[in-house]
Amino acid sequence: MMATGETQAMDHVISELLHRYVRLDRKEIELREAHITEADVKRWAGSYPGSLEAMFDAIAEDLARRFNSGEIEFWQGDFIANTLFTRMLDYAPDGIPFCTLVWEVYEAFDAGEYSRTPNDDPIRTYTVPRIAGIVGDLDAKTRKSS
Secondary structure, eight states, X not given: OOOHHHHHHHHHXXXXXXXXXXXXXXXXXXXXXXXXXXXXXXXXXXXXXXXXXXXXXXXXXXXXXXHHTTSSOHHHHHHHHHHHHHHHHHHGGGTOOOOHHHHHHHHHHHHTSSOSSTTXXXXXXXXXXXXXXXXXXXXXXXXXXX
């Protein structure tokens, strides 16, 4: 689980991304304007007490926890996971390590984007249990380190 400073920084990031999603959904902005930019990452990193890699993971953790608790709907989470994953990949050539948690959260949301059979509910079948598993693993790590 994140420390207080990390939690406050992530609250701001997720809130900002949710606001962009709402504006995008209302067609007030274009998709390219909603995505995470390099300037966003620099601004967020300035208020985050850890490394850039840790910040990406903290955003992914907060996203997973909020979706798991029902605070964020699927399409909101999917938008955030997609833009977060894309921005993380942009940093790979700069030597920022690939963030496994970001990948896992991205994959969980990606799995809910399409049906595999006519009566399939991919969000319920794939995304919900994967995110629950991720949050369970995060909680287990927190208990183990306490």
